[in-house]
Amino acid sequence: MRDAALRTAWQVAAVSTALVVGILGLAALFVVHQSRPTELLEKPAPGETKIYVDANEVLVALVVLGVLAVIVVGFASWRISRRAVRPLGQALRMQRAFVADASHELRTPLTVLDTRLQLLTRRLERGEPVDETLRAVRRDTRTMIELVTDLLLVAEASAAEQRDEGGADLRPTVLAAGRDLQVLAEERGVRVEVAVANEAKVGLSEPSLRRALVVLIDNAVAHSPDGSAVRVDAEVERGRAVVRVRDEGAGITGIGVDQVFERFRHGPDDGRRRGFGIGLSLVRDLAVRHGGRVVVESTSAAGTTMRLELPIVR
Template structure:
């Protein structure tokens, strides 16, 4: 959201508070005057010695003063209550903006964690090869690609935060899978886990390329975190009618059936047999991005032998 839009929201909130308080004050004064006149009329009595200019009414001050004081106190309380209610309602959009800001910061921090870790790992690899006098030009090129991937992630997150569409709404599934594989290769190598990418059909998905890479990285990163060392993580792509079906399979400890939906909530975690599976917000972001694209993500199956995540997206 732009600065101008934020300023307009603040001005609109201030105007709403002013309008509510002004209307409440006017209503309180009118009602108070009406009640006061009614009390005066009820407590007044005719003057015994009528003045030459006509009828006169006498009001006992002792009877009226308590009513006036009570009306004043009630009026102040009423206006204060209405002002508090108006301020609360007017500030609601500002609270939503603050929540959106916190959400974006949390999402960006999470989504950049994996690329930064891969970047750091690749830099360490370059340093070791340089120290041994080995060629490292290919790793330097990949380092630049990793930096570009981080830029794509930030751009995609900004577009998602503003609920705006990316200019390119068609992604090559094979290219996105290989991009995610290359990004996570240093992490997989460090843990002794093989990444197996299988594209069974040359298909395209109706989603921005950066978004597809981001979803695949999150699913693969989750699988790598929980796959045992020396095992393999497999990602496959198939055409399924008007959709693309992408599956990410690991050989971890599995996820209990009762946790199959909860793990897609923000900051949720689940426990598998023998080890803890922490999910944070990665899978929640995958579900959010897939549903925004008209797709879905779920656990297709899970057992002590491993877990298969199924991501479905519309075909382009």
């Protein structure tokens, strides 16, 4: 975009400079033509006063004026060109951010779906019942459809208003997110323990709330040692829904606790699965957009607790 703006500015400046030079050139020829020596021989009529200007001084003034005009035109062309391509640059950044967000958000549900399909294949080979696994696969498929729909809504200008319709029930959404991530956690012997103390309805849509919870739980599972537990507790505190996600990992190191919510920021590589540094920033954006927040409540060598707060819909 910067290169395009610079090229456009040079082109506009070149055309404008040619016009300025042409106009000043014609003005200079006119001055030279009007300052012939014969004019100096003409005697003024009675009561008439004539002022004669040195042609050389006029030409110098025109040259200086022309140079200043070229500089002003060039600078104005550069500013106008940059302003003209700025919306294109913003659109390109939004497109790249959407692709990155969509890729990140689809990764975990696809992994869950792939794991369930592998489990389904093994049960079919052993002749075991598969009805429950098939129902789980159907739930995962519906979740994928809702997720894609929600991502498309995010890309629209009216996404926030559309997502706010109805709100989401806290208990079933938290339980569903914990159930989905348990499939991945079982591969490493990690338990996902979920407890919901109160019924509540929050301002996010069910797909948006589920996305936020999946990111937080998935992040906790990824940083938990094998055989440990991830604890998810949801309750109502002072008129707000609060969800805490606790892991038993080594804590946040090598990066500030506030920086974990910035895009593309990572802690040191501990050999475990790493994301793209987008998930937690999406959770923060969703929470803030709906009047809530997400923070690192505590972190130490014994584990980390993420706290998600959301206003309750009355």
